[in-house]
Amino acid sequence: MKITDVRAHHIRIPYDAGPASFRQGASAISALDMVVVEVSTDGGLTGWGDAFAYVCPKTSCMAVTEMIAPQARGLEVPDATAIPAAMEQVQRNLHLFGRYGITMFAISALDIALWDLAGKVKGVPLHRLIGGAKRTTIPAYASLMRIGVPEQIAGECSKAIQSGYSAIKLHETTVPAVAAARKAIGTGVPLMVDMNCPLDGPAAIRFAHDCRASAPMFLEEPVWPPEDFATLAEVRKQGGLDIAAGENACTVHQFRQMIEAGAVSHAQPSVIKVGGITEFLAVAELADQRGVQVIPHSPYFGPGFLATLHLMAIRDAGLIEMFFMNRPACLWGGRIDVDESGHVAVPQGPGLGYEPDRDVMQQYRVA
Structure with a gap:
């Protein structure tokens, strides 16, 4: 299984939480902002990941596009057993940009998508x-x-x-x-x-x-x-x-x-x-x-x-x-x-x- 492309999708769904409000710094969360990451492969399968993005969706999208996509394209992941080593290498390659925060949010999305793909290759749910x-x-x-x-x-x-x-x-x-x-x-x-x-x-x-x-x-x-x-x-x-x-x-x-x-x-x-x-x-x-x-x-x-x-x-x-x-x-x-x-x-x-x-x-x- 070879990764051919990685795309970040910014999805914003409004919500109604009654009298509740949630603030992060000076920004109010007025909608559910998600950065859904689509990972395509040469076998035609698609994996889906998720990068944290409550009040920073554009930043998370850019991290996926500029940091993760170049690391992932061409990556060979034959099965689930290969994911930990592949992800450790991605972490090592990107550690100069921070071990915590936005960099890891984007890395998280790729990792989730790889596990999704591994389950699809085997035809079994992730928990298996x-x-x-x-x-x-x-x-x-x-x-x-x-x-x-x-x-x-x-x-x-x-x-x-x-x-x-x-x-x-x-x-x-x-x-x-x-x-x-x-x-x-x-x-x-x-x-x-x-x-x-x-x-x-x-x-x-x-x-x-x-x-x-x-x-x-x-x-x-x-x-x-x-x-x-x-x-x-x-x-x-x-x-x-x-x-x-x-x-x-x-x-x-x-x-x-x-x-x-x-x-x-x-x-x-x-x-x-x-x-x-x-x-x-x-x-x-x-x-x-x-x-x-x-x-x-x-x-x-x-x-x-x-x-x-x-x-x-x-x-x-x-x-x-x-x-x-x-x-x-x-x-x-x-x-x-x-x-x-x-x-x-x-x-x-x-x-x-x-x-x-x-x-x-x-x-x-x-x-």
């Missing part, structure tokens, strides 16, 4: 290539965008539970917000709190103490900067709550630093950031060896979400993250919707399992 499925559906948790108003937070939490979700994640940074959510969903529902790195160590410890009455399953990334693993470990030790992190980490090497520092109880690799399926598998193996739980960062609607379903299907337990929102279209139709029991079905077709709807791609493509 990476260990075999232990589950046919994955429980999903509702990931609420930031709202800020306790009464509105309570209302959205109640809606999510009524929709079938059995767990909730907030993106909030105040104790009243967390308390309102817990009151709305009751004591038996897991509640996670993603803070997006706002606090120093002492403030994060105080916040953890103040939230203990609401019994969150974990605090996610309470500390700035996110790579300050020593401080994160101190918050975990002194705060009395479990700590999750990893969506801002790339490659198994950074996760090893995080885990060896004792910073986390839950590792959160993001398949479209960490380096793709190859790196995600390495992170999961490391976490299992060290007794750290794996709960992936996955609020996506592109090929990365399909990849995450397969990656969680080979595990005995673990949840998958879904943004709680309505959207007018989906690349996969209704096949990744959450069912009445709060689960998402694992695709069973070759590779990632589904082909994107090209009509949807065309309708929501950004030139």
Whole structure:
């Protein structure tokens, strides 16, 4: 199997998240921006990848076009066993442009597409290539965008539970917000709190103490900067709550630093950031060896979400993250919707399992 071309498609699908808003710096996420990467081969098969692109789709597209496509064209990948070595060489070739961030987002897209192709060559779903499925559906948790108003937070939490979700994640940074959510969903529902790195160590410890009455399953990334693993470990030790992190980490090497520092109880690799399926598998193996739980960062609607379903299907337990929102279209139709029991079905077709709807791609493509 030889790669003949790599193309990046910027897809933008609007959404309605009710009272929620999400901000990254000065930019508001007003639509679901995806960089879907199409990898063509000399055998006529097409693989699909996904590069992280919430507020930087043009940059991610350019990284794929300028860095990844020249590396990939002409690349021979005979089967799945050749992917890790091929991707390590790509990482080595591009390391001058950064081991983390945009470069790794683009590398992640290529890796996912290669695994998709490997499954298609064999005629088997991805989960068969990476260990075999232990589950046919994955429980999903509702990931609420930031709202800020306790009464509105309570209302959205109640809606999510009524929709079938059995767990909730907030993106909030105040104790009243967390308390309102817990009151709305009751004591038996897991509640996670993603803070997006706002606090120093002492403030994060105080916040953890103040939230203990609401019994969150974990605090996610309470500390700035996110790579300050020593401080994160101190918050975990002194705060009395479990700590999750990893969506801002790339490659198994950074996760090893995080885990060896004792910073986390839950590792959160993001398949479209960490380096793709190859790196995600390495992170999961490391976490299992060290007794750290794996709960992936996955609020996506592109090929990365399909990849995450397969990656969680080979595990005995673990949840998958879904943004709680309505959207007018989906690349996969209704096949990744959450069912009445709060689960998402694992695709069973070759590779990632589904082909994107090209009509949807065309309708929501950004030139």
